[in-house]
Amino acid sequence: MTSYIDVKNLSKNFEAINAVKEISLQVEQGEVLGFLGPNGAGKSTTMKMITGYLTPSSGAISIAGINILQDPISAQRHIGYLPEGAPAYGEMTTYKYLDFIASIRRIPRKDKKDRINNIIDRINLNSVANRKIEDLSKGYKRRVGLAQAIIHDPNILIMDEPTDGLDPNQKHEIRSLIREMAPKKAIIISTHILEEVDAVCTSTAIIDMGQIIFTGTPRQLAALSRYHDALNIVVKIEDAEKTKKIIGEQSDDSKVEEIYSGNEIRITAPLKNRKPCSDVIQAALSREKIVPREYFFEKGRLDQVFRDLTSSAQDSIKETP
Numbered sequence: 001m002t003s004y005i006d007v008k009n010l011s012k013n014f015e016a017i018n019a020v021k022e023i024s025l026q027v028e029q030g031e032v033l034g035f036l037g038p039n040g041a042g043k044s045t046t047m048k049m050i051t052g053y054l055t056p057s058s059g060a061i062s063i064a065g066i067n068i069l070q071d072p073i074s075a076q077r078h079i080g081y082l083p084e085g086a087p088a089y090g091e092m093t094t095y096k097y098l099d100f101i102a103s104i105r106r107i108p109r110k111d112k113k114d115r116i117n118n119i120i121d122r123i124n125l126n127s128v129a130n131r132k133i134e135d136l137s138k139g140y141k142r143r144v145g146l147a148q149a150i151i152h153d154p155n156i157l158i159m160d161e162p163t164d165g166l167d168p169n170q171k172h173e174i175r176s177l178i179r180e181m182a183p184k185k186a187i188i189i190s191t192h193i194l195e196e197v198d199a200v201c202t203s204t205a206i207i208d209m210g211q212i213i214f215t216g217t218p219r220q221l222a223a224l225s226r227y228h229d230a231l232n233i234v235v236k237i238e239d240a241e242k243t244k245k246i247i248g249e250q251s252d253d254s255k256v257e258e259i260y261s262g263n264e265i266r267i268t269a270p271l272k273n274r275k276p277c278s279d280v281i282q283a284a285l286s287r288e289k290i291v292p293r294e295y296f297f298e299k300g301r302l303d304q305v306f307r308d309l310t311s312s313a314q315d316s317i318k319e320t321p
């Protein structure tokens with residue numbers, strides 16, 4: 001079976017800058033790949049090459065089995081692309097712009113009106129349908145960009161920070177829309193919002209200084225966290241000492257963290273062995289008549305794993321005078 005998106009050993013050099021180095025990726029139908037990485041890591045450059053807007057220095061890209069370097073027009077028919085920033089043609093109204101894109105995308109004249117109105121409804125663009133794009137707020141411009149990316153119902157969607165600049169309600173709406181579209185498409189989204197990875201992605205790839213340093217599911221990424229499977233327990237301050245002693249016996253002391261907040265304490269502790277240690281802790285708490293306000297095991301913290309994995313780039317920023 002050919003992958004919807006198949007990228008092999010892709011590199012891009014901008015004179016002395018090696019922006020992307022020998023990247024390989026496959027994305028299948030039904031997959032939403034979260035493409036993560038610090039600023040300047042090479043996400044947008046990679047996406048521009050996958051969509052045929054930038055010629056690679058070397059490597060191969062196959063879109064629905066079509067070599068995009070040899071036949072960009074055929075390959076691009078399968079692709080919806082939301083680039084960084086705002087859509088061009090700011091002097092057009094939202095409706096006119098979508099009408100223009102629908103024509104370029106060869107949507108039959110008889111279907112065009114319905115298709116545009118449907119997209120305008122789905123992305124909540126009704127209130128700005130007749131306003132010029134250049135006069136819209138940043139979030140609305142972003143939403144118009146999204147609308148043009150999906151108007152031809154492509155089976156491959158490449159979205160560069162799709163929720164950047166959106167308010168929380170719109171972020172939620174757009175994530176729901178991505179989840180709803182996902183089963184029939186292969187989707188790549190780049191994002192800096194790690195909760196988005198949990199909310200919509202089925203797989204993740206982390207790029208750092210032009211190289212892929214992790215691929216796997218969000219769950220596998222979270223499992224790299226030092227907080228993966230750590231017990232989180234919140235008790236009243238007066239129970240703190242007894243609770244700390246009970247927890248301390250079941251975990252490595254050096255890894256236990258405490259945060260005091262008001263009249264409560266939160267203890268985060270990776271246990272030596274989750275189930276048996278948890279049973280011992282619960283029995284001991286109950287003997288002491290301590291009732292925790294919270295008691296759960298963490299999946300892991302994506303933000304901490306991300307920082308740990310990509311710290312080399314951060315270090316080089318720190319070293320810059």
Ligand SMILES: Nc1ncnc2c1ncn2[C@@H]1O[C@H](COP(=O)(O)OP(=O)(O)OP(=O)(O)O)[C@@H](O)[C@H]1O
Binds near residue numbers: 017019038042044045
């Ligand atoms: N046209 C260009 N000419 C020269 N250098 C470029 C060009 N486009 C990108 N770069 C460089 O390539 C590297 C990767 O940039 P890219 O925009 O792909 O990063 P990114 O991961 O999308 O970052 P961000 O999270 O900030 O959007 C950076 O060092 C950038 O300065």
Ligand SMILES: [Mg+2]
Binds near residue numbers: 043044045084160
């Ligand atoms: Mg970018």
